[in-house]
Amino acid sequence: MVRAITKKAQLKIQQMTFMLVAVTFLFILVGVFFLSIKLFNLRKTATILEEENAMLLVSKLANSPEFSCGNSFGSKSNCVDFDKLMVLRERMSEYSEFWGVAKIEVRKVYPDEGNILCNEETYPDCGIIRILDRKVNAGPATSNFVSLCRKEVGEKMIYDKCELARLLVSSEVKG
Amino acid sequence: MIKNKKTRDSARKNQRFLIPPINLLPRNRSTPDSARLSLPLLPRNRSAQEEMVGFVVIVVIVSIALLILLGFLLRSSGKSAVESFEIENFIQSVMQYTTDCEDYTEFLSVQSLITACDEGGTCLNGKDSCEVLNETITGLIEKGWNVNEQSAVRGYKFNIMIEEDEGFLPLLSLQKGNETRNYKGAFQDFAKKGIDYEVSLNIYYD
Numbered sequence: 426m427v428r429a430i431t432k433k434a435q436l437k438i439q440q441m442t443f444m445l446v447a448v449t450f451l452f453i454l455v456g457v458f459f460l461s462i463k464l465f466n467l468r469k470t471a472t473i474l475e476e477e478n479a480m481l482l483v484s485k486l487a488n489s490p491e492f493s494c495g496n497s498f499g500s501k502s503n504c505v506d507f508d509k510l511m512v513l514r515e516r517m518s519e520y521s522e523f524w525g526v527a528k529i530e531v532r533k534v535y536p537d538e539g540n541i542l543c544n545e546e547t548y549p550d551c552g553i554i555r556i557l558d559r560k561v562n563a564g565p566a567t568s569n570f571v572s573l574c575r576k577e578v579g580e581k582m583i584y585d586k587c588e589l590a591r592l593l594v595s596s597e598v599k600g
Numbered sequence: 601m602i603k604n605k606k607t608r609d610s611a612r613k614n615q616r617f618l619i620p621p622i623n624l625l626p627r628n629r630s631t632p633d634s635a636r637l638s639l640p641l642l643p644r645n646r647s648a649q650e651e652m653v654g655f656v657v658i659v660v661i662v663s664i665a666l667l668i669l670l671g672f673l674l675r676s677s678g679k680s681a682v683e684s685f686e687i688e689n690f691i692q693s694v695m696q697y698t699t700d701c702e703d704y705t706e707f708l709s710v711q712s713l714i715t716a717c718d719e720g721g722t723c724l725n726g727k728d729s730c731e732v733l734n735e736t737i738t739g740l741i742e743k744g745w746n747v748n749e750q751s752a753v754r755g756y757k758f759n760i761m762i763e764e765d766e767g768f769l770p771l772l773s774l775q776k777g778n779e780t781r782n783y784k785g786a787f788q789d790f791a792k793k794g795i796d797y798e799v800s801l802n803i804y805y806d
Binding site: 462 | 692
């Protein structure tokens with residue numbers, strides 16, 4: 426009789442152990458699933474932050490005195506002075522190390538001027554202003570939208586002409 | 601003699617605690633016994649009930665844990681509309697773009713053209729300001745974001761809203777492509793002549 430009761434109790438303990446193991450295993454599985462989702466979100470956030478940092482670098486460059494419109498076109502942010510760029514393009518040797526980047530380029534988006542490089546002859550009806558192109562190992566370009574503004578001489582007046590452009594920056598890849 | 605006394609004592613003890621004489625019932629499995637059925641629940645049945653209660657408790661605990669998890673997941677996935685720095689800059693640059701619409705003093709920027717369109721104005725060349733606004737913004741978005749089946753950008757939704765007494769009313773709405781779940785957006789508001797305007801753009805990705 427005592428032996429039978431002991432056997433039954435053992436069976437019960439075994440049953441409970443199995444149940445506890447199963448429940449723990451279930452919770453571990455759920456935890457792993459939750460953690461993998463969290464990790465995926467973390468990676469996504471890291472990528473977004475990286476992108477934002479790159480965008481901020483472009484914005485910082487666009488708003489630097491060498492590029493920005495200042496007060497010449499009213500108070501505009503993310504505005505790049507076309508005339509300044511044309512002058513800067515010619516004096517790039519003095520600035521090659523200044524921003525610590527490998528490439529700086531401005532591409533007109535609208536109106537579309539194609540791949541015509543900007544120089545004294547083609548200005549202002551050109552599509553690409555190559556400002557800096559250091560002969561180093563350049564990483565992928567990061568870009569952001571800017572207003573490309575210049576003073577335009579009309580029939581009756583001189584007015585501000587702002588177009589849509591992209592400022593592209595490539596960082597130097599070391600090693 | 602001693603043995604007889606012992607058995608008598610135990611019988612008396614049993615009588616005192618009123619233990620039902622379960623073991624004394626006849627063991628007949630084929631025909632149900634009325635006396636056996638009228639007895640309170642046997643310990644075996646009670647243990648089965650306990651097991652069932654335990655199982656239900658575990659199921660309830662697991663369900664609650666899963667519900668909490670689901671709640672967490674749904675709350676985090678609700679923030680699908682990501683604010684985009686790039687779209688924000690695009691809207692800003694679009695607002696500053698110089699259009700072909702000229703008034704007596706200057707060529708209007710998109711921002712000035714929005715107010716001109718709201719007032720029902722026309723350009724010096726006789727074109728309707730709203731028509732120029734529509735053409736310009738369509739051109740800017742089409743060139744700025746390469747919307748097609750092959751590119752990562754699958755569609756866009758652009759809105760210009762004006763604040764009225766009844767809330768925000770649309771002045772211009774442009775839409776192209778498919779609205780996907782993966783999208784980024786930004787908006788910019790400005791005020792002119794006491795009227796509030798809101799410009800928003802959503803870009804839908806693959």
